[in-house]
Amino acid sequence: MYKGGYTGKVLRVDLTSKTYKEEPLPADVAQDFIGGAGLTVKYLYDEVPADCDPLGPENKLIYAPGPFTGTTIPCASRMAINAKSPATGAVGVATTGGHFPVEMKRAGYDVIIIEGKADKPTYLWIKNGEVKFRDATDLWGLTTSDTQQVIKDELHDQNIRISCIGPAGEKLSRIACIVNERRVAGRKGLGAVMGSKNLKAIALRGDQQMTIADKEKYDAARKRMLEGMRKSPILYPEFSRYGTSTTLDLTQALGIYPAKNWTATGVFTPADKIGGYAIESRGMGKTACATCPVGCSQLRLAKEGPYMGFFTEGPEYETLYAFGGVTGVDNPDAIIACDRLADELGLDTMSAGVTIAFAMECFERGILTLEETGGLDLHFGNDVAMTKLLHMMGERQGLGDILAEGVKRAAEKIGRGSEKYAMHVKGLELPAYDVRGAKAHGLNYATAFTGADHNKGYAFQEIFGIPIPKPIDRLSYEGKGWLCKWNQDARTALADSPTMCVFLMDMAVADFMFENTANLMAGATGLSYTPEEVHQVGERINNLARVFNIKAGFTRADDDLPERLKTEPIPDGPSKGELISQADLDAMLDEYYDARGWTREGVPTRAKLEELRLGYAADALGI
């Protein structure tokens, strides 16, 4: 039984009937799923029909910070948001930071489950356990920063924290995100789920303090963690100064920075213009999520020229790819502007950029005509056209209406052979690592339960050369099945569930990562885990999510990569000639399924599920 860390309360809100109730958080659920992503997967699995329409009222939107959130454990103001994804049809969990996660715990809840559909635009105002359904008709159409300010003014409380959607979510764009402050739960189209429920925002405020189960254990674990952080060569000074931006310089050096819709990796190499060291010239300070001493969020501003005045928290590495490399743009101010514009419209930068890059390739190949683009010259590198098209996507006008569906559906709609230029897995657009030169990364794109999601099993061993749990050759296929499982489980257990910032995962040695979480859980919550049991929580979550996806119709055939990555080698640079052939992918998949204890069809076995206390999932599969 947990004795601290958790509020112990789940808030269930029904938008259809405008009612809400509180439920206890079961102790065995907390033990098995910890919090955050884990809890949202558990509730999604239990409550949302796998075959439902993601934009229908049966889908549910589930928020969960973790048991570390709201305590004094550093870097724990993180949370997961989950629903069946409108982009993929699979589990759609996305994570975000900022101050909202802590405020949600202070407002009284470990989990908020939002059900049904409001009859008109609505926002929720939650204060210390009281929920109000407020008319959001007037807010419909507002950008995300204006939404937050107007709500604060309307409620006469500037200290409220708000999670909201922009016009893109309202208009059910399948690449719409959810925004809190300037932080984003970006991918998987969760903004459209919120929009489909006529829910513009959740505003909350509270003053509840988290209790700590065992002060002595807690202090010791926290102290050891802070020491590990101070010693980290990645957090200080690198990460604290540049955030994720210098990853561009690194991936370009490795030859895996994808360019021009993945046709020009190693050829278009703009690090000297838009790399992390280059764009420091646009820097203007930094900021941090609640309780974070690192402060990786770099603030950047276009100070002169046609984008003057555009300010953003970022652009993160992935956005430097989305509005940079993959679209062939090397104007840092245009990237800053589009980063801000996407946040304001409530569009995921990554999915938006990859979808624009797809349109650019179609335009260059003559598949899309000037008439279809509304007169926009969509050649790679045209930053003005990119900016305009991004606004059209938020507006859902002309070509933007089609592209707002995400690259998979846009290609299906456009047809004419464009499908092979749509860079996605399961409907989720590819992140900024050309996995032809980072094989475990590629396997994770193919198998992550949310689609091509670098955040579900990031192979940091391949990118940063960190030898945890052991040294890895990024270009080798050896052991990548096992490594991918290790990463997916570790990420889920250590970062996305307790919840804690993923950037702390590099600390010290592998064993300590799990021990650290076990120690903190014991101190904060009183729940007891061995390090192996912590890792197993991640495995449990990955298995339960897999079963949800199987019930939703996914098979081994969906654990795939875009054709281009399997047939066209990287054209130049340090990773020149690399690809992941179908045979190589198949071999990795076999090894991965084996490592997971799944069949070669990618289905968990009853034995594995029962080992993970998921017998009910085996029952559901009829195995």
Add this chain to the structure above:
Amino acid sequence: MYKGGYTGKVLRVDLTSKTYKEEPLPADVAQDFIGGAGLTVKYLYDEVPADCDPLGPENKLIYAPGPFTGTTIPCASRMAINAKSPATGAVGVATTGGHFPVEMKRAGYDVIIIEGKADKPTYLWIKNGEVKFRDATDLWGLTTSDTQQVIKDELHDQNIRISCIGPAGEKLSRIACIVNERRVAGRKGLGAVMGSKNLKAIALRGDQQMTIADKEKYDAARKRMLEGMRKSPILYPEFSRYGTSTTLDLTQALGIYPAKNWTATGVFTPADKIGGYAIESRGMGKTACATCPVGCSQLRLAKEGPYMGFFTEGPEYETLYAFGGVTGVDNPDAIIACDRLADELGLDTMSAGVTIAFAMECFERGILTLEETGGLDLHFGNDVAMTKLLHMMGERQGLGDILAEGVKRAAEKIGRGSEKYAMHVKGLELPAYDVRGAKAHGLNYATAFTGADHNKGYAFQEIFGIPIPKPIDRLSYEGKGWLCKWNQDARTALADSPTMCVFLMDMAVADFMFENTANLMAGATGLSYTPEEVHQVGERINNLARVFNIKAGFTRADDDLPERLKTEPIPDGPSKGELISQADLDAMLDEYYDARGWTREGVPTRAKLEELRLGYAADALGI
């Protein structure tokens, strides 16, 4: 001696030496100038050399709310900001509302005087009497809303209130404004004064409560005022629902809505598209300044189309002219977008719009070529070009660099006969009343001590038909000299000094307006006035400001109107054929000077100045 209402303290900040000190507010100064505009004129007169460079370190930036601000008197969260104006070279007082004025009193001050020049970008952080000089290097270049959010985040206090400049003020645009929340002290280029001092913002917070001198008198006066407000046919429902926007419908009906740089009044009549009743379709709620039960601020949003997502508090009537009639634009979403863009850049909407309209006329006449406009097609009505040019003005690029100086200097720089299309008085661009059809309004444009400023002596009798102090024929010249003086003094005494929202001036009958202020002053401050003495405070302020301007070099010749208004009749509509000839203007000026007890050269006499306890100003003039 005052016993309430005032904090009794003046804060003097020297940016050069990074020092500050508090001084008492002298009781006789409070008695003679009340507060707000009055106090800022007094301090400006006493401390700023009339011949100084407005953008040099000798100029001072002076903030003052009034004795009503921070009390429970409704609609009193107003303040004046003053400096020698970079636009006109004259007294530059501008007023604004919002929450900052109340917060300034709560932070402890009746007046803040900012002197000197910081050696690098700086902002002031003032909390309950403590002043910190903080580095604003990182904030330089930020838009005004981002500036406010970043400062709140940086100081970890979301309840701070901030007055700041945008890029336009930093770049010393003489039409730059000062912004607090979404409220603006717009005209006279005060943003450039702030920029010239390397001052990005003033952030403040306080919890000081105003004391009340005589509770019984105060309650009675306040009650009577609230009763008057409730009975007002203008405040409710009209003003509370539409704000100033329906003034467009009214002025169009009167034939005095200026169009296409004052060439098409009565011809271009877009009320059906951008009038107050028309743009209610873009409405999305309203807001109010602190302590205001009316809430005239309408929130409006471009919900679809290329300007989708632009949200603004407004556009006020003057902005519906600036980015509407005078530029020949009838797209309400473009007006909303430019209103927001101007606020973000920190450009006065009125001056910016009139300056753009000037450029449009020059373009249509072939004075400005496509090459000079950077390829922009500046025909009247081109909203896309207007939006782009506005950003170029904030950026000071190309033609925008010239236009950022305001219409007078832009015309001087462009030359080639363009000067006669520059619609300004004393360097301040014309407001939204075609005074050829409203003669007292025209006389006020010619004589107001801040240039063509409708806010210094608004002839509401001519526009709204309010018979206070008596019925007036707007097209007649009879008695307009006297009326203009009455309005200028009343406005200054009743609204801009105590301080109180000008929109309350319509209540009940004329006599009560002055009695009301006298009663409130007695109750709140303990200072005693007859109604006539209240009106005389306005006269005193107008006279002292006039002497400052005379010392700065202004003469009767500057009390003028643009040539077009004197020679080109209104071409069509209900006021067709009207103009104000030089002879008519001269006659009005003579009557006005007579009414003021000034010489026919427009110089106050010693007798008048001594009557107003301004003997020292007579000494300064050597009369």
